[in-house]
Amino acid sequence: xxxxxxxxxxxxxxxxxxxxxxxxxxxxxxxxxxxxxxxxxxxxxxxxxxxxxxxxxxxxxxxxxxxxxxxxxxxxxxxxxxxxxxxxxxxxxxxxxxxxxxxxxxxxxxxxxxxxxxxxxxxxxxxxx
Amino acid sequence: xxxxxxxxxxxxxxxxxxxxxxxxxxxxxxxxxxxxxxxxxxxxxxxxxxxxxxxxxxxxxxxxxxxxxxxxxxxxxxxxxxxxxxxxxxxxxxxxxxxxxxxxxxxxxxxxxxxxxxxxxxxxxxxxxxxxxxxxxxxxxxxxxxxxxxxxxxxxxxxxxxxxxxxxxxxxxxxxxxxxxxxxxxxxxxxxxxxxxxxxxxxxxxxxxxxxxxxxxxxxxxxxxxxxxxxxxxxxxxxxxxxxxxxxxxxxxxxxxxxxxxxxxxxxxxxxxxxxxxxxxxxxxxxxxxxxxxxxxxxxxxxxxxxxxxxxxxxxxxxxxxxxxxxxxxxxxxxxxxxxxxxxxxxxxxxxxxxxxxxxxxxxxxxxxxxxxxxxxxxxxxxxxxxxxxxxxxxxxxxxxxxxxxxxxxxxxxxxxxxxxxxxxxxxxxxxxxxxxxxxxxxxxxxxxxxxxxxxxxxxxxxxxxxxxxxxxxxxxxxxxxxxxxxxxxxxxxxxxxxxxxxxxxxxxxxxxxxxxxxxxxx
Numbered sequence: 227x228x229x230x231x232x233x234x235x236x237x238x239x240x241x242x243x244x245x246x247x248x249x250x251x252x253x254x255x256x257x258x259x260x261x262x263x264x265x266x267x268x269x270x271x272x273x274x275x276x277x278x279x280x281x282x283x284x285x286x287x288x289x290x291x292x293x294x295x296x297x298x299x300x301x302x303x304x305x306x307x308x309x310x311x312x313x314x315x316x317x318x319x320x321x322x323x324x325x326x327x328x329x330x331x332x333x334x335x336x337x338x339x340x341x342x343x344x345x346x347x348x349x350x351x352x353x354x355x
Numbered sequence: 356x357x358x359x360x361x362x363x364x365x366x367x368x369x370x371x372x373x374x375x376x377x378x379x380x381x382x383x384x385x386x387x388x389x390x391x392x393x394x395x396x397x398x399x400x401x402x403x404x405x406x407x408x409x410x411x412x413x414x415x416x417x418x419x420x421x422x423x424x425x426x427x428x429x430x431x432x433x434x435x436x437x438x439x440x441x442x443x444x445x446x447x448x449x450x451x452x453x454x455x456x457x458x459x460x461x462x463x464x465x466x467x468x469x470x471x472x473x474x475x476x477x478x479x480x481x482x483x484x485x486x487x488x489x490x491x492x493x494x495x496x497x498x499x500x501x502x503x504x505x506x507x508x509x510x511x512x513x514x515x516x517x518x519x520x521x522x523x524x525x526x527x528x529x530x531x532x533x534x535x536x537x538x539x540x541x542x543x544x545x546x547x548x549x550x551x552x553x554x555x556x557x558x559x560x561x562x563x564x565x566x567x568x569x570x571x572x573x574x575x576x577x578x579x580x581x582x583x584x585x586x587x588x589x590x591x592x593x594x595x596x597x598x599x600x601x602x603x604x605x606x607x608x609x610x611x612x613x614x615x616x617x618x619x620x621x622x623x624x625x626x627x628x629x630x631x632x633x634x635x636x637x638x639x640x641x642x643x644x645x646x647x648x649x650x651x652x653x654x655x656x657x658x659x660x661x662x663x664x665x666x667x668x669x670x671x672x673x674x675x676x677x678x679x680x681x682x683x684x685x686x687x688x689x690x691x692x693x694x695x696x697x698x699x700x701x702x703x704x705x706x707x708x709x710x711x712x713x714x715x716x717x718x719x720x721x722x723x724x725x726x727x728x729x730x731x732x733x734x735x736x737x738x739x740x741x742x743x744x745x746x747x748x749x750x751x752x753x754x755x756x757x758x759x760x761x762x763x764x765x766x767x768x769x770x771x772x773x774x775x776x777x778x779x780x781x782x783x784x785x786x787x788x789x790x791x792x793x794x795x796x797x798x799x800x801x802x803x804x805x806x807x808x809x810x811x812x813x814x815x816x817x818x819x820x821x822x823x824x825x826x827x828x829x830x831x832x833x834x835x836x837x838x839x840x841x842x843x844x845x846x847x848x849x850x851x852x853x854x855x856x857x858x859x860x861x862x863x864x865x866x867x868x869x870x871x872x873x874x875x876x877x878x
Contacts, residue, residue, distance in 0.1 A: 238512060244519030251528045311511040313558070315569070315615075322777065332511055333518035333551065336526070349825055 230347050231255045233274035235265045235291065236309070237283050241332075245278060252340060262286020266294055269301050276347055279326070281310040281317065292324040305346040309334060360386035361475065364407040366398040366428075367391070367440060368416050372463050376411060376440070379468045395419040395427060402432055409475050410437045411461075414445075414452060422451050429456035436482035438474060458482060496565075503561035507554045514554070517547045549687070556690040560673070563697050570613040570701055574725040574787065577610045577617070577651050578603035581642045584621035592629050592638060599629075601640035608642055609725040610651045612702045617722065620695045620706075624655040624718045627691065631659035632715070650704065650721040657717075662710040670708060671696040695720070727787070728859040734785050734804050741854040744839070746803045746810035747862060749869050750775075750817065751834045752827075753796035767830040768797055774820050774827065775799065778813070787866065796831070800866050802840075810837035838865065 232254050234245050239260070246256045257272045259265040263285040269277065277295070281288035288308060295301045306326040310317065318329045327349075328342040363380065367373040373391050380387040390407065392398035394417045402410075410432065414424045428437055439460040441449040449460035458478035461471065521544050523529060525537065532540070562568050585601040592599035610617070621640075628638045636658040645652050662670060662677065669675045673693040699706040703723045710716035735741055752771055754764050775786050779801065787800040803810050814835040821827050840861045849857070 238516070240516045241512075241519065244516065244523060247523050247528055248519070248526075251526070311508055311515065332515040333547075336522050345826075349823070 229253050229255045230275040231257060231272060232343070233257050233259065233265070233269055233272060233277045235259045235277060235283065235288075236280040237261060238280075241280075248336060248340075249343075252343075254343075260284075262288075262291050262294075265291050266298075269295065269304070270298075273300065274304060275350070276343060277304055277306045278343075279306050279308050281308060281312050281321070289320070289324055292321070292326060296325050303350065305350045307339075307342055307346060309339070358386060360388040361409060361479070362388045362405070362407040363390070363409050363411065363475070364398060364401060365389060365391045365411045366393075366395065366416065367411070367413040368393050369413070372413070372440065375463075375466060376471070379466055379471050382468050383472065385472060393417070395424060398428075399431060402435075406432060406435055408435070409479055410435060411440055411475075412437050412457070413440045414448060421448060422455050425452040425455045425457050434482070434486060436478040438478055500561050500565040503557060507558040507561070510554050511551075514547060514551055517543070518551075521547065552691075553688045556688050556694060559694050560690050563694065568697075568701070570616060570698075572611055572613055572702065573785075574727075574730045575610050575612050575614045575617060577608040577612075577642050577653070577722065579607075580614060580618050580621060581640055581653065584618060584625055585640060587622065588625045588629060591626075595629060595632075596634040597629060597632050598637045599625075599640075600637070601642075603642045604644065608644065608651050610722040611725040611729055612704075612722045616698045616702065620698050620720065621653065621655075623691045623695050624720075627718075628655055628657040628659060628716075632657045633659065636715075644724065645721065649724060651724055652719060652721045654717055654719045656715065658715040661712040661714055662708065662716055663712055667708055667710055671706065727862060728855055730785060730787070731802060731859055731862065732855055734802055735855050735858055736851055737804075739851065741851055741858070742804055744804070744806040744809070745858060746805055746807060747838050747840055747865050748801040748803055748810055748814060748817075749836050749838070749866075750799040750801070751796060752799065753832050753834075755829075755831060763830060767827055770824060770826050771799070771821070771831070771833075774824060775801065775817065778817050778820060779803075784813070787862075798866075798869060800862075800869070802862060807837055807839055813837075840865065 232249055234242050234249075234256055235258075236242050236245070237260050242258050242260070246258075249256050257268055257274060259268040261284045265279075265283070265286070279288050279291060283291065286294070288310065292306060295304065295306065302325075307328045307330065308317075308321045308326045309330045309332060311332045314329065314331050321329050327346050330339055330342070365373055365376050367376065370393075373393075377389050377391065380389060390401055392401055396418055398410075398412075401407075410428060412424065412428055414421055416424060419427060425437065425439065436458040437456070439449050439452045439457045440463055441452075441460050443462050443464055446460075449457075453460060458481055459474050461474055521540050524532065525540050525544065581601050581603055585599060589599050625638070625640070632638060638658075639656045640653065641656075642651060642653045644650070666675075666677050670677075671692050674689045675693075676689045696706050699720045699722070704721040706718070706720040708716055708718050735745060752768070754767070772786070779786060784801060784803040784805075787802065801813075803813055805813065814837055817835060818833065821833050827833075840858055
């Protein structure tokens, strides 16, 4: 079985690196994007199995990215997990309505985040048991 | 020099006095544009058309008397200076009017031109200064809120980084650690967690202060929240050698509150209790109805260091910190309890503490118990009218035999509730709190503002969603049925409140019936 590929979209290089190390240790392959435009380009090129998405991004924030993903038939079924420094209140409902399957405020609990990733991958059929 | 005329409104029912004022004002060189009204209603109409620069107001008019007159005028024209015209025998009333927002008062018997014009000009100047001051204060407050919110957000990013990399090291993802290295990293992690709590408190306080805190009140099973809070902190308490236990009444304890905020209060009180209770101590949480049934009361009792009598009334104040707390439990910002108090009060409850030094503390808070009518009201009533079509959706979720573990079933139940919430999120439909807990599963009720065919569509949506969720579909069997709420159309004309009561009774009747049938099926 090939490893699931996760696209990390965050404008903070250090956070991308930290997430990469953690995801790698769980056996995931990672690809990156640092802004809203690069996010779409990378998503189209790499067709990841899951997307970890920050909300505060240059060149199209997380909501814009989700909207673009939803509109693209090739990408609309990829599960998105939002990981943001913004408040839960208000943003969480908005993000879920925009199509994400889980919402985490930074700094997120690693165990819970990994569990949510695994669950989302299982439900989308990318991770077979 | 050309001066813009001062637009002056004279509100005076005595034509002689009104005439006298007009005469005085038109005597000199400074131009006045005068309008007169004999009663308050006429005055209000006039100012609605065009606001004057100043109002000369007699307090006793045919349609309004005393300080009530000034209150109404100030409310209508908060930015326009008002001068009260009064008789010499009525100075007390005039002073009260100044306290209510009038800029000055003038005796009708002393209305010479110079006096009158000077009073008007000073009043306008003072009002202008006052408004500028208020604007600057508002701007400062706004800036403070912005700053707090901005700073807190920006602090979160580097904090996230610290948290991420420390946990990477602690989890051994970058190689093995020595015991001492692990200890160092754990200290960093603990400190960064404290910092995160402080930032959250700071943001929360800024939100409350800015009046931006939004509560989403609904029916909440308080016992579930107590269980959830207890489970969340059990590991932390156990790690400190503290015995954390909780008990709730046997029946669901329903309150009308914002579940996230209640959980926040519970966690805050519990975290405090854990922080101040020494090893080997006990923390006990109870939740029950008060004797009159109007509220639910939660008590968090610890065997910690206690709070001195002098400090007890102050613990809910912002930035309060007890002097002689040892630094073992490192001080926070002193905002947590003030946030708790604000949240509880705004949900219609109360919060207090009883404590004895060296023995421990008991923090208690109340929340109003829930009534179905309160919850249903926003769905049943639209634009002041009771809706024509209301449907009750009944969902029976039974565990499959494989779901032996209670824990797995609890998770499935929560997943299902979460899914329901998502299904109704775009609409205003309401999920009634979990009311049916039978041995053989659970019944969920939902009241939807739709007819039977609309409810069928909703039911199909729920079934489809469940089929897509592995966790729920593999652990349970779902059956959904819809029924229109009986007796709505033939009921005689009655008030909205009566209709809401009537429908509420129908909901209670239908849900009780469904529950008793369910019990019978399995007995």
